[in-house]
Amino acid sequence: MSRSQLPSQGESSRPRSSVGRHDDSIRRQKILVLGWRKAGKTSCIKTVFEHVPPSEVAYFDSTQKFEKIDYDTIIPLQIWDTPSNFELETLDVPLSSFSTIIYVMDIQADDSYHEAMLPFVRILLRAYLSNPAVKFAVFIHKAESLSEDYRGENYAEIQRALAEELEDFPYTSLQQYSSLNFSDPSVTNIIINSIQSEVRFDMTSVHDVSLREAWSRVLQGIMEMLPSVESLLINFTGSSGMDNTYLFDMESRVVVASDNRGRNDATMQLVTEYLDKFLQFADLYKCLGKRKDDGEDLENGDMSNGRDNGVPDDDEEEDEPGSWWDQEDPDAPWMTQSTKLMPNTTIALWQFTPHLVLVILVRTDTWQTRRGMIEYNLTFLRQGVRRILMEVEA
Numbered sequence: 001m002s003r004s005q006l007p008s009q010g011e012s013s014r015p016r017s018s019v020g021r022h023d024d025s026i027r028r029q030k031i032l033v034l035g036w037r038k039a040g041k042t043s044c045i046k047t048v049f050e051h052v053p054p055s056e057v058a059y060f061d062s063t064q065k066f067e068k069i070d071y072d073t074i075i076p077l078q079i080w081d082t083p084s085n086f087e088l089e090t091l092d093v094p095l096s097s098f099s100t101i102i103y104v105m106d107i108q109a110d111d112s113y114h115e116a117m118l119p120f121v122r123i124l125l126r127a128y129l130s131n132p133a134v135k136f137a138v139f140i141h142k143a144e145s146l147s148e149d150y151r152g153e154n155y156a157e158i159q160r161a162l163a164e165e166l167e168d169f170p171y172t173s174l175q176q177y178s179s180l181n182f183s184d185p186s187v188t189n190i191i192i193n194s195i196q197s198e199v200r201f202d203m204t205s206v207h208d209v210s211l212r213e214a215w216s217r218v219l220q221g222i223m224e225m226l227p228s229v230e231s232l233l234i235n236f237t238g239s240s241g242m243d244n245t246y247l248f249d250m251e252s253r254v255v256v257a258s259d260n261r262g263r264n265d266a267t268m269q270l271v272t273e274y275l276d277k278f279l280q281f282a283d284l285y286k287c288l289g290k291r292k293d294d295g296e297d298l299e300n301g302d303m304s305n306g307r308d309n310g311v312p313d314d315d316e317e318e319d320e321p322g323s324w325w326d327q328e329d330p331d332a333p334w335m336t337q338s339t340k341l342m343p344n345t346t347i348a349l350w351q352f353t354p355h356l357v358l359v360i361l362v363r364t365d366t367w368q369t370r371r372g373m374i375e376y377n378l379t380f381l382r383q384g385v386r387r388i389l390m391e392v393e394a
Helices: 021-027 041-049 054-059 113-130 148-168 171-177 185-198 210-221 226-240 265-279 364-393
Strands: 029-035 067-072 076-081 098-106 135-141 200-203 244-249 255-258 336-342 345-351 356-363
Touching (some): 029 113, 041 054, 041 067, 098 210, 113 135, 135 210, 148 185, 210 255, 226 244, 226 255, 265 336, 265 356
Parallel strands (some): 135 200
Antiparallel strands (some): 244 356, 345 356
């Protein structure tokens, strides 16, 4: 009996039907973020998606109620921040409507790993039974508080805690949520093995690139178009002589796709810091997204910051949800920049869409001799990414 043979109950976690703008939340990929009090749930969300400085994290109050953060990137997201006393019965949507569930654990709480893992296992199993396609991630947070040796030990202990809680869980208590025979050990073994192979563990900290790397893996896990986008990036990297190619979400600085060549923490820290510093001056650059504003000519309109959703007035006729390509001015120049990091390495950037920016690392001599060819190939890469996004949205 395989994972795909387990019966699925409830709604699909990936609604893709055409809906009106007032039903915007239906088409968003929902991500449920759980964790104990002061584990760092809110900081994991707000430092990445709302640009809250890490220095302010210590002053966050405990989350008392649900907070839903709508975020537009390569796919539309809705991130749910939950209170520490969260119960499934308090959800106002089916559990099966979430595409990903993230559990945030404080790596410093080494005396209560099993106690903290038990409520997650209960929710994890309920979610799995309602939708076997759901993704799971554990953010082992505040990793900067321990030395490298202790991090490794605690990481392994948290993995063991999950495995042991899954083994010891009273599965017959779930009988009301599924038609599976939980008295059969082979059924529970399939569930245990499947879940253990699917849960991702990521060491995270708000003070380095590790948290954005963890969110990158979460986002890529629910991107249906990821293999197609990665294939385009790999072809572009190979044909243009690049060292590395990254497609970033411009606001959060999260990598949505890459060529996966020689990717490591040091390189990611370098590229992310460059992007973060450069985008502080983004308003100095002309970017995509001019709008016609109540009959005004484009020449008189304001420049968009790339996050305008084009929401109509209430008296306008409802239509399909607006998309970035519907709001494009094809004559507007793209934001672009290049910098020599070291004598032999150049980093370059191009804005792709109001949400996406491409960053490459290339040898300086290659950049100087092949820049024209690189930018020529870039037009086809952008067209390919654009086509993929339009097909997925359709």
